[in-house]
Each structure stands twice: as structure tokens, then as C-alpha cells.
Amino acid sequence: MKANNLVLEVKGLKTYFYLDEGVLKAVDGVSFSVERKRTLGLIGESGCGKSVAAQSILRIVPPPGKTVEGEIVLYRNSEAVLDLAKLHPRGKEIRRIRGKEITMIFQEPMTSLSPVHTIGNQIMEAILLHVTKDKRYAKELAIEMLSKVGIPNPHQIMNEYPHQLSGGIRQRAMIAMALSCSPSLLIADEPTTALDATIQAQILELMKKLQDQFGMGIMYITHNLGVIAEIAQDVAVMYLGKVVESAPVREIFHNPLHPYTARLLKSIPKVGRKARTRLEAIEGTVPLPIGLPRQCNFCPRCPEAIEGVCDKDIPPLVEVAKKHFVRCFLHTQKAT
Ligand SMILES: Nc1ncnc2c1ncn2[C@@H]1O[C@H](COP(=O)(O)OP(=O)(O)OP(=O)(O)O)[C@@H](O)[C@H]1O
Ligand SMILES: [Mg+2]
Structure with missing residues (x-):
């Protein structure tokens, strides 16, 4: 088998909350991977499913939430060894992995x-x-x-x-x-948001240094694109429970293809600016992912939406250039 640097591979992950109002599809068919010594940045507005994706990996999704589909493949020495999605969330095996092989740091240490x-x-x-x-x-x-x-x-x-x-x-x-x-994988969910800019920069430096020393893969969740530019090599952009674009960090910044990504980037808070700055540049709000119609999720807010196309079906995630994936009819129609 060809050697790889994978530590984690998430495939088609679906985590739903079964509420009185209906089924809330917090994570709805998400795939991404994390490699040794590399950082995957996970970005997107509030409520897009970033934290639920992280909780799903550690199997700590609170009820009435449930991972209903998909694989969470853990690698050891480049070999796929275990599908975490198959483990009992309170069983011995996942408890052995949590806090040792995979650890998580949160926004608020308390x-x-x-x-x-x-x-x-x-x-x-x-x-x-x-x-x-x-x-x-x-x-x-x-x-x-x-x-x-x-x-x-x-x-x-x-x-x-x-x-x-x-x-x-x-x-x-x-x-x-x-x-x-x-750990072989560190999941960081907005770990520096509550800190001032100087401390934040120090913590990022520190994480990079420790990543070099320990060789771990990092999945870094944040609203702050300045932080992503600092720490990530790969980026996945989430919107309403789906990855809408993923690419190497430079591609995302210089050649964003999805209209959602392009609009997120317009509001880049710089590393030096107050860390609490939220991304609010996109018109409209993120709806709750309950009973969404069969169309591109971003269509109702998208200034470039094509009538009769974007509101008729869910676009597939397509590789349009090497390692650059996008879920948007504007680009995939051209490709076909
Ligand atoms: N425990 C829960 N019970 C019910 N719904 C939940 C629960 N946790 C999250 N959700 C819903 O799942 C969706 C995704 O939430 P999530 O917390 O993953 O967003 P996020 O991308 O991490 O946002 P933020 O940037 O604000 O942290 C949202 O619609 C949220 O309301
Ligand atoms: Mg969150």
C-alpha cells in the first residue's frame, strides 16, 4: 500500500439533532482529512456545523444529536485502523482515544x-x-x-x-x-478567540512549534481568517452542514471560487485586530438547517445564483483544479 500522512479521514459524515421542530441537519455529508504535521482550517459563519463536526469525531455529540451516517477513519502509522463512527460513544475504546490520540481545546478553558x-x-x-x-x-x-x-x-x-x-x-x-x-490529532475549536491579539499570536506560534516537535495533525476551527492564514495549510469552508469549498490555503485566499467563500474573505479580520471580530459581511442570516429545500443551500443569499439551476438541485462537490474542490453550479456546469 502507498504510504500516506493521514491521521484522520472523515467521509460522508452526517450528524443530526432530532428536535420537536424537525430534524436539524447540523452536519450533512461532510468529508475532509487531516495529515501529520499539517493543519486543516475549518471556517464558516456561526451555526454552519463546525463544532458539531468536531464533537462528532470525538463522539461527544450531546443528545438529541446523533451521528447517523459516514466514516471517521483513524490512522496509525499511515494505516487505517479504526472507524470511530462505529464505536459506542461511551465505550472503552473511544475513551482510550479521547484525551490521548485525539485531544481537543476549546474557546473557553474553564x-x-x-x-x-x-x-x-x-x-x-x-x-x-x-x-x-x-x-x-x-x-x-x-x-x-x-x-x-x-x-x-x-x-x-x-x-x-x-x-x-x-x-x-x-x-x-x-x-x-x-x-x-x-496526540496524533489536536482539534482546536476557536481556542484563541477570547484572548487578546498578542497572546493569540504567541499561542499560534507555540502550536506551530509543538506541531513541528510532536508531528501531530491539527484541525483548527475559527471565524478569524487572519488566524487561518497564519496556521493552516489546507482549508475547508462550511455552509449549513456542508463543505462548499476546500483547497490549499493559498488557493482559498487568492482564487476563491464559491460565492460564499469570496464573501467570507471580504471581511478578513487581521491578526492584529481585535480577535472577537465576527464575520458579518454577508447579507442575510444563516437559517436553521431544518427542512431545507432541495437546492444549493447558499442560493437564497447568493447574488450570482442562476434561476432554474441553483434552486433546482443540490450541487455536487467537484474537484475543479488539483486539490481544489467546490460545490457550486457556476463552476461545475462549466466543467461538464
Ligand atoms: N446541542 C444541540 N442541540 C440542538 N441543536 C444544536 C446543538 N448543537 C448545535 N446545534 C445546531 O447545529 C447547527 C450547527 O451548530 P455548530 O455549533 O456546529 O455551529 P458552529 O459552526 O460551530 O458555529 P459557531 O461558529 O457559532 O461556533 C446549528 O444550527 C446549531 O443550532
Ligand atoms: Mg462552534
Whole structure:
């Protein structure tokens, strides 16, 4: 078999929420892959299904949500070993993978750090669970990780509680925890949005450095295209539960093909600007993905929509140039 650098391959993933109002199709047939030492940026407006896609990979989608279709293939040493979609969400196997092979960092560290345990105990707990049973070694490793993420006084931080730390240090502590078991895949869901621009830039540098050292693949979710330009090599653009365009980062920035991507790019918040800036340049709002008609999801908001074409069917995702995929009749009609 040909060697590859894959760590994860998601194919045709569908995760739906079964609500009283109807079936909400948060993720509706999404495919993407993440490679070793590379970062996939996942972008799109609020409510497009980025976080639910991440939760689906870790099998932590809360009820009434359910992954109903698709594969989440985990690779070890370039070999496909396991379809995470087939595992029981609370079973032993996925629990062994979560927090070790695949870890996640969130926008607000307080949601993943326990307020009643010291930072040291929390990092050590992850290490004791996944790496070693030796407490002294676990402590050494925890201190080493804290210093690797640039915390100047790791011994002291070990004994402190999350609320005693500044936002930046807390974020670093969470990253240290996420990296303490050398994951092969790190999922970062807007991890720097709450931080000021300087700290944000430092954290990005740090993640790149650690990625180099550990060789992990990163899936980085954000609204901030400046951050994507900084950290990602590949980009997938989501709209209403579907990937509408995916390409190497340079292609996305210089040659965006989908009208949605082109409009997202018009509102690039620069890395230096306030990180909270949201992308609001596109007219209209994202509807709830319940009972959507059989047409291009972006059609009602698209200034370039072709009547009788875009409102008649769902466009397929087509490779229009090498590694450049787009789901839009404007481009796929030309190709056929
Ligand atoms: N626990 C839940 N119960 C019901 N619906 C949900 C739940 N979580 C997400 N959704 C719905 O799924 C869709 C996708 O949500 P998701 O949180 O993945 O968006 P997102 O792209 O991460 O947005 P943001 O950029 O605001 O974080 C939305 O329509 C949302 O309302
Ligand atoms: Mg989200």
C-alpha cells in the first residue's frame, strides 16, 4: 500500500439533532482529512456545523444529536485502523482515544478545566490515565509540558487552581493538558478567540512549534481568517452542514471560487485586530438547517445564483483544479 500522512479521514459524515421542530441537519455529508504535521482550517459563519463536526469525531455529540451516517477513519502509522463512527460513544475504546490520540481545546478553558482541582492534578490525571502509572514521572512530565507551552513558573502553576490564573496562562495550561499525551490529532475549536491579539499570536506560534516537535495533525476551527492564514495549510469552508469549498490555503485566499467563500474573505479580520471580530459581511442570516429545500443551500443569499439551476438541485462537490474542490453550479456546469 502507498504510504500516506493521514491521521484522520472523515467521509460522508452526517450528524443530526432530532428536535420537536424537525430534524436539524447540523452536519450533512461532510468529508475532509487531516495529515501529520499539517493543519486543516475549518471556517464558516456561526451555526454552519463546525463544532458539531468536531464533537462528532470525538463522539461527544450531546443528545438529541446523533451521528447517523459516514466514516471517521483513524490512522496509525499511515494505516487505517479504526472507524470511530462505529464505536459506542461511551465505550472503552473511544475513551482510550479521547484525551490521548485525539485531544481537543476549546474557546473557553474553564469548560474543559475543572475548577476544583489544581492545574497539576488535572494534567497528571490525563498522563496517569494514558501514559504511565508512575506518579513521580507523571509529575515530571506535567511540569515539562507546562514549561514547553511557555509558562515561566511551572512548579508554582502546578499547585494553582484555574480561577487563580490569567486567561492567557489558563489557555496555555489547557494546551499543555491537551498535548501531554502526545496526540496524533489536536482539534482546536476557536481556542484563541477570547484572548487578546498578542497572546493569540504567541499561542499560534507555540502550536506551530509543538506541531513541528510532536508531528501531530491539527484541525483548527475559527471565524478569524487572519488566524487561518497564519496556521493552516489546507482549508475547508462550511455552509449549513456542508463543505462548499476546500483547497490549499493559498488557493482559498487568492482564487476563491464559491460565492460564499469570496464573501467570507471580504471581511478578513487581521491578526492584529481585535480577535472577537465576527464575520458579518454577508447579507442575510444563516437559517436553521431544518427542512431545507432541495437546492444549493447558499442560493437564497447568493447574488450570482442562476434561476432554474441553483434552486433546482443540490450541487455536487467537484474537484475543479488539483486539490481544489467546490460545490457550486457556476463552476461545475462549466466543467461538464
Ligand atoms: N446541542 C444541540 N442541540 C440542538 N441543536 C444544536 C446543538 N448543537 C448545535 N446545534 C445546531 O447545529 C447547527 C450547527 O451548530 P455548530 O455549533 O456546529 O455551529 P458552529 O459552526 O460551530 O458555529 P459557531 O461558529 O457559532 O461556533 C446549528 O444550527 C446549531 O443550532
Ligand atoms: Mg462552534
